[in-house]
Amino acid sequence: MITIGENINATAKSVAQAINNRDTEFIQNRAKVQAEAGADYIDVNAGSGYGSQEQSIAAMQWVMDTVQQATDKPLVIDSDDPKVLQAALARYSGDNVIINSVTAEPERLTSIGSLAAKRRASLVALAMGEAGIPDNVSDRLAACDRIVKELAKLGVPTESIYFDALVLPISVDPSQGMITLNTIARIKQRYPEAKTVVGLSNISYGLPNRNIVNRSFMLMAAYAGLDAIIVNPLDTKMMGLIKVADLLTGNDPMCRAYIRAHRKGLLQD
């Protein structure tokens, strides 16, 4: 499973403050420890609560420069503003990059899809359209269908798409666990060349022992066909269980990554 470290995200107050203060040490430390903990990609979200687009762009470009000085890990550029994404891509020196994210909304699909095509970037695509997150599998799949079709026109191949199957809290609707899992499975059936991704912590919103629910859901999602996960790589139990997921789904043929995780102490009972 591909892990995307989520810890440089300005929706967290401490990160927003560090970006506002241009606190290089804080941001670089977050990049380094995530890389050391085994994140395959580092997500970079510089936030959106700025006075002007120029400020948003300046914040994102500062974070991009700062993170790239600290780690060689590929980045996931995370913004809902196409101009911010474009400015971030202009500051990115790597080949391997993921843009996070588009939806099936036509305007965003065209502007962000064109950026991805030009840069040959991969693209996280949320399985939703204008009306918000569908509460059922078939509407999420319909959004994926629209996304595949429109991106193909722009020259983004389906192999470059990471479909986010989306997660709603099970405490609000008990069927939402199966809806996300079945969406993942159906996407993999319909578009085997595409990848699937989730950020799964929303599943446990409103419940006690959220970590246990999140980790359990990751294991089920792995069997459903999850390829990538947006995760806190410092959650050692989660990182250990991701190796167990790889083992059980046949993606660790010699049990090597599992044994390594065991030796590192990630598999504490």
Add this chain to the structure above:
Amino acid sequence: MITIGENINATAKSVAQAINNRDTEFIQNRAKVQAEAGADYIDVNAGSGYGSQEQSIAAMQWVMDTVQQATDKPLVIDSDDPKVLQAALARYSGDNVIINSVTAEPERLTSIGSLAAKRRASLVALAMGEAGIPDNVSDRLAACDRIVKELAKLGVPTESIYFDALVLPISVDPSQGMITLNTIARIKQRYPEAKTVVGLSNISYGLPNRNIVNRSFMLMAAYAGLDAIIVNPLDTKMMGLIKVADLLTGNDPMCRAYIRAHRKGLLQD
């Protein structure tokens, strides 16, 4: 998920000794603590290493009587000898009973299937025939097909079957996790009226941190469609995660069982 407590099984030395010594307290204690820990059924296996069939029957009947004095939980009668099963059923006062187990081998299917039909018992059916455990999904399904067909002739409806999808160690063959999981999913597709069951600890044979692998596999199997599990109900982490599995698969609509498990302390991080 239906839990079947596995702790009265004469393949464990201490249990075999207790049965040999007709140690009522030991056996009754094992029955009581499993019931208190939340097992839905108690499996009763009195062993097979006796000098004569009469001795095997006497041992099983003593265990049956002893366990029934200690708990009202329904029993799973576990033996590969049809005569022992028949004698055990004769000593069983409950309505709800599961016979463990048949395979697709014609002789066993006829003798044990007839017992199940006469008693209207449910039946664990291993997805295998004469040649041992198939290493692939389609041969396991073919065994299930033969079992359904033969049992129907004897008057055992498919609703009464608990198909055991069978588990081989992933350390020997890395594809075995997916083979068991896909067998469970395919059985549920083909025979939605049947139930599925596994005893899953074999998956982690030869690996360190076996408990973590076993529990992770349970979660994946729950999403694949597992209805019942043969398990040590004193493994509190496993029992807690079974409630998480029910929650995430939509089988705990008001999150009540999950919250109860949380309050009981079964969901320690």
